[in-house]
Amino acid sequence: MRCGSAGSGREQALSEVIGFVLIIGIVMAAFSLYLVYGVPLQGRENEINHMNDVQDQFIAYKINVDSLWTNHQTGLAISTSFPLGTAGQTAQGSTSIIPILQPVGSSGSLAINQRTTTPEIFTISSTSYISNTSAATSVGPISIPTTQTYSNAPSSLLINLSTPNAFWNITSTGGTPGSVAITGSGWNVSVNVTPDISDCLIASSSNLNNVNVTYQSSCYGSDITVTVMKNGVTTLNRAVVYSNINPNTPYSINLLDAAYGLQSTITYPATMTFSTIGTPPLTSPTVTTQYAYKAQSNYTYSVPLGAIEYSASNNYWIPQSYYTQMGGVFLSQIDGITYKLPPEIIFVNNGNGNITVNIIVIAYDPANSGAIGGTSPAQVSTSLDSNSGSLPYAPVSPNTWNASINITTPDPNAATMWANYLNSAANQTGGIPTTYYTVGTVTNGSYIQLNGINDGNPHITLQVAAANLSANVQSAGSS
Structure with a gap:
């Protein structure tokens, strides 16, 4: 009987150990599931929200630049702050006291004129009436x-x-x-x-x-x-x-x-x-x-566009970059580039083969360059240069026989995006029949060629202005 009693005691002690081990296993399984699924899900949500914040900041920046240009505020600097990373700052809940249960914070970088290894260039050439008051x-x-x-x-x-x-x-x-x-x-x-x-x-x-x-x-x-x-x-x-x-x-x-x-x-x-x-x-x-103008063939204006670009180092969400160029806001990721706000190129069909093209060439000084990375906010300061203004196309309508708009870029995704935008803006938004223009991509960029009616008379009204910007980037709060 004593032997039986002793064996029973040992069995009871062993069952308690097994039960405790099972509880530990269940806790570890739940902990592992949270680490595998919960933390990445929370990190993904944080990074998506952060990218939406970055998009909103680029839109706000574009509005500020438009205000500078519209009001001709040369020499007046505007500042816009961009959040560079999540850094776990958006993680919340009771588990936030345990670091391992929080998603790893992402970082990012903000750069000026470093989007491509060679400059992206906007060029417009045309046969137009060019203002010439001295020979009126x-x-x-x-x-x-x-x-x-x-x-x-x-x-x-x-x-x-x-x-x-x-x-x-x-x-x-x-x-x-x-x-x-x-x-x-x-x-x-x-x-x-x-x-x-x-x-x-x-x-x-x-x-x-x-x-x-x-x-x-x-x-x-x-x-x-x-x-x-x-x-x-x-x-x-x-x-x-x-x-x-x-x-x-x-x-x-x-x-x-x-x-x-x-x-x-x-x-x-x-x-x-x-x-x-x-x-x-x-x-x-x-x-x-x-x-007060004269006809001039192959009148050409060309300028490096530059860009301000934010690149995210996301840990849980797809790698994304936002950038502003030519007054547009663009999203770049592995599968291509799309625009969130269109660039400042507008086409209008006036009927009878008559076309109006309004362009504001927003370009950053190519001498400006800089980048800052990390998780803290960064600030971009921008001002409108005094050499901004309208190009000398005659203020008459129509003033142009033919015009070619070219965007030179080493980025094939950007070339495709520009070709799609030019075609969409001309045909779908502007209502211009495809018989009056051609659009496409070449080895180093994209283009649109406008002709209107080929009867020897001008049928295109071309209005182009240059908004030249100077910009620099710095850590928020630094002098």
Whole structure:
């Protein structure tokens, strides 16, 4: 019996040990499962959230740069902070007190002008009218009434007129103030001498119940106004250009002033009929055409674009890089490059083979270079250089026969992305038929060639501005 009792005691002790070992095994299994699945899942979520934060910072940076350019704030520096890594800072929960149960924090690097081994270059070449005020030419003045055909868009189209008498003298003799009427295809304009007696009245009062109105001496009471109609709809009605005009004094009105909205309406070649209205007529009204530009073939502008790029050293999520270039925000990863915000190249189909292309070439000074890595935030300081501004394409519409836009890059993924964007922006967004352009990739980049209608006349309106930036990167909080 004693032997049996002793054996039973040993069995009970052994069962307790086995039970404890089983509990330890279960705990270790749960611990291992958490390490294998839970920690990587948490690390993946942290890194995805961090990359979303980086994307938001690049979008904020792009908005700040746009503000610099739009407001022409040369020499004014803006600063944007970028978080370089997670560094476990987003890990939370009761397990955070045990380091091994937290995901390993990732790091990153922020660099300027180091995206590729050789610079990525933007080039635009065209056959265009280029502004040349030193060689400006004028045609006229030509007496009105007349009919004129303009093969090319003028820089300005001046209606020159004067009145032979004061307004009061005209009305007292039974006459009416004069007008010049200009008629084109689908539009017409009248430049009018408009009576306005309010120009000559002066109101004065000693109290609210006693108001005296007197006539101002040496006042003629007439304005020059402009009325514009497009396709039978009045778009501008008696807009005052000159107030209280003097008789026998010449005045000029530029019909192509942007305020009248005719530049985008008139297509060339254009035939215009000029006529006069009023008895007695205006004093020998005339029209003068001015051309402050000349045609230039193969006019070329080329600049290294540069970029600001963030590269993440992710431990649990796919390797990703964000960068800003040409005003766009791009995401680069193993399977290619896509844009989160499009670059500053916009195409518009104006119909009848007429195309408008608006480009802002945002480029970083190639002399700027730097990189910073780690887990702490980094700061980018950026300023707009004083040599920024519009390129000398003539401010007439259309101003270009053909244009070629090329992006040179050693990165084949970037070349593919640029070709896809140019095609999408031209055709899907801009509505330009594919018969008016070709797009593709070459060994060292991508391109789009714009032609419009090949009838010997310009059909492309090209508007290009250069926004040259200087930038540097430093640790946040450093001087």
